[in-house]
Amino acid sequence: MLTLSSRYLIFKCVVIAALLCPFVARAQQPAPTAHRGGSELMRRDVVGMPGKEVVVSTVEFAPGVHSRPHRHDAQVFVYVLQGRVVMQVKGGPRLTLGPGQTFYEGPDDIHTVSDDASSTEPAKILVFMIKDKGKPGIRYVTPESDP
Numbered sequence: 001m002l003t004l005s006s007r008y009l010i011f012k013c014v015v016i017a018a019l020l021c022p023f024v025a026r027a028q029q030p031a032p033t034a035h036r037g038g039s040e041l042m043r044r045d046v047v048g049m050p051g052k053e054v055v056v057s058t059v060e061f062a063p064g065v066h067s068r069p070h071r072h073d074a075q076v077f078v079y080v081l082q083g084r085v086v087m088q089v090k091g092g093p094r095l096t097l098g099p100g101q102t103f104y105e106g107p108d109d110i111h112t113v114s115d116d117a118s119s120t121e122p123a124k125i126l127v128f129m130i131k132d133k134g135k136p137g138i139r140y141v142t143p144e145s146d147p
Helices: 004-028
Strands: 039-045 052-061 075-082 085-089 095-097 102-105 111-116 123-132
Antiparallel strands (some): 039 052, 052 123, 075 102, 075 123, 085 095
């Protein structure tokens, strides 16, 4: 069982890694992909949290791309690498974010807006997801499937 201070330390490590990963990702220069599902960079078990894993990926948005409402059933930390994106979770404010800005989704959030803010320029985000091991990272929703 993890203490509150241990969980806080894990959270701080994830945030620090989120801030440093863009530099590591640029240095490694992974092959670019431009599909909605993203490009997984790393998947690791979370030490001290049995059944949990961290997935790090990049997602590229073609100009004008809009995603369907979805949820992750996970904690999701987003860092904008390039371009501008529009993000919103159900009941939250609609935010337009640029390079260096962040966004958070909780396990119960429905991600209602995830769009490229530009019709002419692509956007790219870095995603850190803490989720249940073996479960899907994304689940599309309809108004009927989730309140």
